[in-house]
Amino acid sequence: MREIKFRGKRIGTKEWLYGYFYINDKGKNMIHNPNAIPRHFRVIPETVGAYTGLKDKNGAEIYEGDILRNGERGRKRYEVVWLDGCLYAKRKESSNTTRYHIIGNKEYIVIGNIHENPELMEVQS
Numbered sequence: 001m002r003e004i005k006f007r008g009k010r011i012g013t014k015e016w017l018y019g020y021f022y023i024n025d026k027g028k029n030m031i032h033n034p035n036a037i038p039r040h041f042r043v044i045p046e047t048v049g050a051y052t053g054l055k056d057k058n059g060a061e062i063y064e065g066d067i068l069r070n071g072e073r074g075r076k077r078y079e080v081v082w083l084d085g086c087l088y089a090k091r092k093e094s095s096n097t098t099r100y101h102i103i104g105n106k107e108y109i110v111i112g113n114i115h116e117n118p119e120l121m122e123v124q125s
Helices: none
Strands: 006-009 016-023 029-032 040-042 049-055 062-063 066-068 077-085 084-095 099-104 106-115
Touching: 006 029, 006 040, 016 040, 062 066, 077 099
Parallel strands: none
Antiparallel strands: 006 016, 006 049, 016 029, 029 040, 049 062, 066 077, 066 106, 077 084, 084 099
């Protein structure tokens, strides 16, 4: 069974926080980290992503919103997305074409994420 946890950027400091995600009674997006003080932090809703339960070739955890490269020298880049209840690596190949691949290859390497490095997902020729 995969570990259930999330990450999100903290409002104000924009540091990444990891833990349990919930929406509080005031409708605020929160991350709860039982190992931190304080334990509850407000996060930017657009940055919240679930841990996939997978790790890349180097042992880094893969989260929704991460950008992956296939192998050390691979030029292809993929965004990790959940679609219809499944985990995919999404690749935009041209202005009109998007391909989805099931993540299963252990050669993937996390090289960034769509929140801090959106330029990594620009279509490459």
